[in-house]
């Protein structure tokens with residue numbers, strides 16, 4: 125890439141913010157439409173030329189179920205990007221902290237520096253505050269553009285520094301950084317093909333294939349190379365790319381993982397997995413990046429352009445984002461997360477009532493569902509369990525024995541709320557059953573007379589292949605036994621899950637636009653097709669080597 129100076133250190137972004145560009149790349153406006161976004165049909169395949177979408181943008185509230193008295197409108201890697209702000213690295217650091225619940229294994233930031241025209245990276249294992257513990261680390265990241273990532277691995281070694289994103293690569297057109305929330309089902313196959321053509325991989329992460337596909341593409345410009353690379357990908361991907369002049373945001377055509385767009389008062393454009401990260405950095409939420417969209421912001425004029433990656437597929441947004449992953453104060457897939465959880469809890473109370481003295485949540489993620497259960501049942505709400513915030517999420521600790529210990533460390537019973545009481549305890553989900561069996565014991569030890577477990581999602585019976593490292597099917601307690609069996613196993617007096625049909629009723633006509641494969645095994649992209657590719661090794665050719 126030519127060592128062009130794209131802007132000077134005195135570059136300022138002044139209102140009105142240039143979100144339009146007088147070219148075919150133009151996103152004509154960012155107005156909200158009450159209709160769900162859809163690409164023009166047919167959206168023809170493109171090899172060397174980008175396709176551009178017309179205008180869109182979905183907005184909260186197309187779903188009547190989410191449209192209650194609330195202000196209309198937590199998993200597995202979080203991405204954050206900012207362009208056009210002198211404090212890019214610091215904002216990215218803050219945004220990543222807000223997304224910490226999405227991944228605790230590693231974190232990193234890449235910035236682009238207008239002075240040197242260079243991209244710099246700082247990555248490390250652990251929490252954001254650990255990786256950036258030294259003030260020097262942020263100081264080593266100059267520039268007005270940044271992308272960052274918090275990781276919870278789905279593919280490639282967990283505790284490997286090499287697999288911590290963003291990945292920063294140099295190729296014939298300059299430097300390119302990428303970060304990814306999701307999982308690529310066909311990465312083994314792509315990797316083998318790329319290796320047979322000479323690619324040398326540096327990591328064991330699925331994400332790296334994207335960089336190789338882009339580097340191998342003969343299309344121009346980069347937008348076309350990104351589109352061409354994405355055409356080869358099968359799976360879930362919300363991606364941010366950074367060059368020395370542009371920031372690209374991409375979402376796969378199914379829209380499995382969230383990605384939102386916002387703008388700071390100074391005009392800086394921000395992308396994040398969840399709106400909670402926008403709120404923190406004072407960025408106004410504008411809209412989602414739509415499934416199958418690639419949005420580009422050019423630092424030179426801060427214009428935002430948008431193209432269509434490939435013909436649209438039926439949206440399959442991850443319902444688990446609303447059940448557990450996302451923070452309740454986020455808007456995800458254009459719906460307020462807390463409102464969905466309240467509704468799941470209410471529906472659970474209607475479907476599986478019980479006579480009890482108090483409803484208590486399993487903190488944190490069971491809070492709003494328990495509140496909904498309490499509201500619908502009329503049983504008083506109480507805080508029977510205290511959560512230590514010095515301990516990470518149990519579900520996302522990779523080792524089972526560590527998960528066992530951390531549940532006890534994390535949750536403490538409040539004796540006064542529980543003693544002698546019949547308690548309804550509401551959690552968002554049961555995955556392996558570790559948390560719930562320990563909680564039942566905690567509550568009984570604290571004096572609860574009866575323990576009725578209510579789960580605000582259906583039984584998890586299938587593994588996820590789209591960006592959430594759910595355990596293998598054999599580890600999923602509901603895959604091994606029915607509800608009565610799980611109830612016996614965890615030791616509660618009664619147990620009930622929200623049924624899949626009730627969940628579908630709640631989602632209404634939007635139900636088909638959500639992926640619920642971990643509950644239904646109805647996989648939008650069949651995982652069987654992508655069972656690990658075993659390379660047929662020609663022993664003679666190996667000998668030659």
Ligand SMILES: O=P(O)(O)OC[C@H]1O[C@H](OP(=O)(O)OP(=O)(O)O)[C@H](O)[C@@H]1O
Nearest residue numbers: 488489517518519554555556557558559
């Ligand atoms: O059945 P299990 O395998 O134990 O997994 C399910 C539990 O894991 C999650 O909570 P977690 O403690 O990770 O996070 P939270 O504190 O944010 O709810 C989820 O909310 C359940 O409580």
Ligand SMILES: NC(=O)CC[C@H](N)C(=O)O
Nearest residue numbers: 200201277278279305306
């Ligand atoms: N959970 C994720 O989104 C993971 C991203 C990528 N597949 C990795 O394993 O690093």
Ligand code: SF4
Nearest residue numbers: 442444588639641642
């Ligand atoms: S399988 Fe479950 S966790 Fe994975 S994307 Fe679908 S709903 Fe989400």
Ligand SMILES: [Mg+2]
Nearest residue numbers: 487488489490
């Ligand atoms: Mg929990």
